[in-house]
Amino acid sequence: MAGHSQFKNIMHRKGAQDKKRAKIFTKILREIYVAVKSSGSDPSSNPKLRVALISAREANMPKDNVERAIAKASGEDAGTDYIETRYEGYGPGGVAVIVECLTDNRNRTAPEVRFIFSKAGGNMGESGSVSFMFDRFGYLRYPAEKLSADEMFEAALEAGAENVESTDEGHEIYCSVDDFATVRDNLTAKLGDPESGKLIWKAKSPHAITDLDSAQKFMKFMDALEDNDDVQSVWDNADIPSDIAEKLN
Incomplete structure (x- = not known):
């Protein structure tokens, strides 16, 4: 009975994780849909879509899901107005x-x-x-192994960022909202895509x-x-x- 109970608990936890993952995917797909509807399907000219695509990669969303969302939003049908x-x-x-x-x-x-x-x-x-009680920032995160703390600080400042917080877990880069697209693009050109990139509210x-x-x-x-x-x-x-x-x- 103990083994059966353990199996049920494992399945329950897996079900909860799958449900949470589906929720995350739904939110990101909605973000992609809105971004495409507002500014088109080309990430190079649509900063909001680039942010949504970073979120999709961060969540390990299948490429097919992303492509279907972009295709749906690019269609002639007006669709849902979010x-x-x-x-x-x-x-x-x-x-x-x-x-x-x-x-x-x-x-x-x-x-x-x-x-x-x-x-x-x-x-x-x-x-x-x-x-x-919060500050609004552009936020990017790179893995710790990408660069040393000093190297990341220098790269981020050259890219136009305001501050970098480095730990053993990674580098967190902060910039003004207005400079977010520029900082992200500059760092992406030099270091590749960040693990995360978005606009955040940071408590004072x-x-x-x-x-x-x-x-x-x-x-x-x-x-x-x-x-x-x-x-x-x-x-x-x-x-x-x-x-x-x-x-x-």
Whole structure:
């Protein structure tokens, strides 16, 4: 029975992972679709599409999926009209949260996101209610083995970046939103495609979560947001200490 139970647990975890992977693919395909609809199917002249393609590679999305999404968006059919929208508020424990969405029905998405905030004991606020606590950056990541920290710092600054944070896990490069396309293209020409490239919200200061119960409530809240089909990205200023984070796994 123990072996059977273990098998069921493994299958359950695999099913959950497959479901999460499918969710990620759906969000990226929507991003590709919107990018092509807005500026065409040529990545060389469509910065938004290049960012979406980096996300697809990062998620190991099959090439066929990407090509079908581009072909569908390039068709004459007007298709679905997606709107970019952002919601802000405070999650459980007073954590500041920014939720970015792509939706074909704002009247559906806004109540759904508000309900997730409310159910978790949080509060969705007006536009700008928490974004002042974050900085908006262009962000690129390269593997640690690509260059040494000093070499990456020099290459990034030459490319027009503002800052580089290097660790054993990799190099994280930050630049202004306006310079993102230029920095990405300069570094790609020199180093190849980054592991990740996108526009992000980076918290100016962390908000500590100091107990396991609060951390569990916060993670459940984040899972609920990310499970919503219209939600593309979620940014927060939570700081969960490593000893508590280990108990969440």
